[in-house]
Amino acid sequence: MKKxxxxxxxxxxxxxxxxxxxxxxxxxxxxxxxxxxxxxxRFVEVRLPVKRLVVLTSDALxxxxxxxxxxxxxxVYSDIAEDPLFWPKLKDKPKVGSWKGLNYELVVELxxxxxxxxxxxxxxxxxxxxxxFGIQVIRLDFFKLDNLEKEVEALGRILQKEKEARxxxxxYRNNLNQMREMLRNVTSRPDVYIEGDSNYHTTGPGxxxxxxxxxxxGHNIASNLSIPYPEVTPEWILMRDPNVIVKxxxxxxxxxxxxxxxxxxxxxxxxRIMARPAWDHIGAVKEGKIYxxxxxxxxxxxxxxxxxxxxxxxxxDFLKAFDPEALHKEYLENFQGIKxxxxxVYPN
Amino acid sequence: xxxxCEQYKDFSTRKLFFIVLLVxxxxxxxxxxxxxxxxxxxxxxSFKALFRQKTGLAHAIVWELRLPRIVMAILVGCGLALxxxxxxxxxxxPLASPYTxxxxxxxxxxxxxxxxxxxxxxxxxxxxxxxxxFALLAxxxxxxxxxxxxxxxETMILAGIAIMFLFSSLSSLLQYMGTVEEVHEIVFWFFGxxxxxxxxxxxxxxVMILLPVPVMLRWSxxxxxxxxxxxxxxxxxxxxxxxxxxxxxFASLITAAAICFTGVIGFIGLVAPHIARMVIxxxxxxxxxxxxxxxxxxxxxxxxxxxxxxxxxxxxxxxxTSFIGVPFFFYLLMKKKREYW
Numbered sequence: 142m143k144k145x146x147x148x149x150x151x152x153x154x155x156x157x158x159x160x161x162x163x164x165x166x167x168x169x170x171x172x173x174x175x176x177x178x179x180x181x182x183r184f185v186e187v188r189l190p191v192k193r194l195v196v197l198t199s200d201a202l203x204x205x206x207x208x209x210x211x212x213x214x215x216x217v218y219s220d221i222a223e224d225p226l227f228w229p230k231l232k233d234k235p236k237v238g239s240w241k242g243l244n245y246e247l248v249v250e251l252x253x254x255x256x257x258x259x260x261x262x263x264x265x266x267x268x269x270x271x272x273x274f275g276i277q278v279i280r281l282d283f284f285k286l287d288n289l290e291k292e293v294e295a296l297g298r299i300l301q302k303e304k305e306a307r308x309x310x311x312x313y314r315n316n317l318n319q320m321r322e323m324l325r326n327v328t329s330r331p332d333v334y335i336e337g338d339s340n341y342h343t344t345g346p347g348x349x350x351x352x353x354x355x356x357x358x359g360h361n362i363a364s365n366l367s368i369p370y371p372e373v374t375p376e377w378i379l380m381r382d383p384n385v386i387v388k389x390x391x392x393x394x395x396x397x398x399x400x401x402x403x404x405x406x407x408x409x410x411x412x413r414i415m416a417r418p419a420w421d422h423i424g425a426v427k428e429g430k431i432y433x434x435x436x437x438x439x440x441x442x443x444x445x446x447x448x449x450x451x452x453x454x455x456x457x458d459f460l461k462a463f464d465p466e467a468l469h470k471e472y473l474e475n476f477q478g479i480k481x482x483x484x485x486v487y488p489n
Numbered sequence: 490x491x492x493x494c495e496q497y498k499d500f501s502t503r504k505l506f507f508i509v510l511l512v513x514x515x516x517x518x519x520x521x522x523x524x525x526x527x528x529x530x531x532x533x534x535s536f537k538a539l540f541r542q543k544t545g546l547a548h549a550i551v552w553e554l555r556l557p558r559i560v561m562a563i564l565v566g567c568g569l570a571l572x573x574x575x576x577x578x579x580x581x582x583p584l585a586s587p588y589t590x591x592x593x594x595x596x597x598x599x600x601x602x603x604x605x606x607x608x609x610x611x612x613x614x615x616x617x618x619x620x621x622x623f624a625l626l627a628x629x630x631x632x633x634x635x636x637x638x639x640x641x642x643e644t645m646i647l648a649g650i651a652i653m654f655l656f657s658s659l660s661s662l663l664q665y666m667g668t669v670e671e672v673h674e675i676v677f678w679f680f681g682x683x684x685x686x687x688x689x690x691x692x693x694x695x696v697m698i699l700l701p702v703p704v705m706l707r708w709s710x711x712x713x714x715x716x717x718x719x720x721x722x723x724x725x726x727x728x729x730x731x732x733x734x735x736x737x738x739f740a741s742l743i744t745a746a747a748i749c750f751t752g753v754i755g756f757i758g759l760v761a762p763h764i765a766r767m768v769i770x771x772x773x774x775x776x777x778x779x780x781x782x783x784x785x786x787x788x789x790x791x792x793x794x795x796x797x798x799x800x801x802x803x804x805x806x807x808x809x810t811s812f813i814g815v816p817f818f819f820y821l822l823m824k825k826k827r828e829y830w
Contacts, residue, residue, distance in 0.1 A: 366801070376550055
């Protein structure tokens with residue numbers, strides 16, 4: 142009897158292991174391609190594994206490095222050469238073009254599994270041209286704080302770096318929650334005028350800047366306008382009398398803020414804003430609440446750093462102990478593997 | 490004979506009346522522009538602020554924000570229209586304008602160069618200076634080609650079109666190389682805007698636009714004779730080559746001064762002279778001031794509409810000038826029975 146029981150048990154175990162093995166094999170077959178939602182909201186099938194990548198945007202490259210997948214990068218955007226300090230390991234990779242367009246022959250020669258680019262650019266003809274060579278196009282933006290977590294999660298699945306993606310998302314969430322918690326008791330929101338690189342061009346609803354301002358507890362004076370990046374009249378800004386003015390800039394003394402050592406360039410920009418005709422009647426100018434912030438920590442993977450600075454500027458008394466610079470240092474050293482340096486805001 | 494003299498006098502009086510009418514219309518548009526804006530400073534308050542107040546918010550709004558915009562709009566409109574009239578006269582071509590000869594596209598290229606390469610030294614003056622330099626460079630190129638070959642209108646127009654394509658392609662190349670933000674800045678510059686001008690910019694632009702005006706007026710009879718053809722003009726004592734060469738330089742100078750601070754404002758240089766010519770004919774003594782006034786009115790009206798009809802958002806000036814100018818131009822074109830050119 143005992144013999145029968147043992148034999149039956151062994152047989153059951155054998156069949157079970159067969160079934161399980163088949164199940165795993167089946168799963169493996171299924172997992173050869175995954176379905177993700179790209180930045181344009183489309184569901185696309187991505188064949189796995191993705192072991193060689195061509196990356197056309199700095200935003201995507203930053204996330205790839207944060208996921209510890211730098212080794213998978215086979216080709217990069219050409220402008221990377223202008224920021225060698227920030228990209229010490231990737232700066233010498235083959236250059237294939239820019240976020241607007243690429244050299245197809247170079248890409249085909251590199252034989253990547255996929256090209257990673259923005260949702261809108263380069264145009265949709267890229268998919269058609271690369272399909273015959275078996276190269277997939279993955280469109281993820283990584284420039285809006287709203288979608289950042291979902292996009293990081295999708296890229297984590299594509300690169301099979303789910304654990305690293307979860308860690309990065311957790312870091313984002315913790316810091317956002319901490320900021321929300323700190324701003325929970327705030328009752329009145331300051332009126333904020335945000336200006337892009339081009340003078341008098343502000344950020345309305347639908348822009349990344351508008352979303353960051355709201356997250357940091359500010360009231361964007363352009364929140365009722367109908368387009369994302371409208372030009373507004375100086376007279377309207379004067380009438381809205383903002384409490385804080387934030388100028389976002391790409392201009393610096395060096396090619397990038399990471400290589401910048403002095404605050405001179407950002408200070409000049411601030412001085413020019415303060416000297417604008419009739420702006421001495423604006424509250425923010427009277428109280429000196431004009432802040433210049435570099436594009437590097439504005440919309441993009443480091444939008445959370447920019448948002449932290451906004452919160453600190455909006456509520457200096459509430460957030461005395463809050464240190465956005467420390468947050469930035471933590472991000473660069475823990476997730477990007479580079480030392481913290483550079484000038485990103487003025488005044489700090 | 491008496492009859493012809495009488496008719497000429499009568500016609501001249503009518504032309505003069507038209508110019509006076511344009512001055513009155515321009516004054517009316519100025520009054521409207523002065524009283525419109527995002528603030529509550531209305532018609533009477535703006536006048537009070539203009540003449541009586543020395544300080545305060547209303548004074549700052551009128552003197553620092555509205556008035557510079559109005560003055561620059563008039564200057565730019567007058568300058569572009571004047572340059573267009575001169576180009577059309579010296580090249581004997583109704584399609585000639587600052588754009589046909591590549592002056593605007595080279596000026597645009599100058600701005601693009603400054604935006605892309607200036608880094609922290611980026612400033613409005615650098616953009617303006619670079620735009621101005623390249624506009625003059627284009628005119629010198631045309632002159633060089635004309636001098637080497639011959640200063641016929643065909644040579645100059647063909648050289649101008651070639652230069653236009655060259656600088657447009659160069660601008661596109663730099664835009665292609667630019668970052669997202671730089672491309673935005675370039676696009677905005679090409680839209681044209683009066684928001685960034687203050688009294689300093691007006692001072693610089695007005696010197697460059699107004700200085701050549703007396704010379705242009707002095708040459709108005711020569712421009713008239715050029716219409717009869719180079720041979721006839723030469724026979725009547727006009728130094729055709731000199732006037733064509735100098736005309737290109739002066740008109741380019743005016744164009745460069747008009748657009749270097751404000752960005753490309755299309756269409757005015759082409760349409761304002763035609764509107765004036767349709768109404769008062771081709772006598773440049775009257776045509777030059779009339780087209781300048783029409784240019785000033787069109788740009789000021791376009792800017793006032795652009796900043797008020799979708800306030801506080803601004804519809805770029807370059808877009809509104811076409812919206813206003815094209816229907817008006819079509820209306821006159823359909824109404825005119827005989828060939829006016």
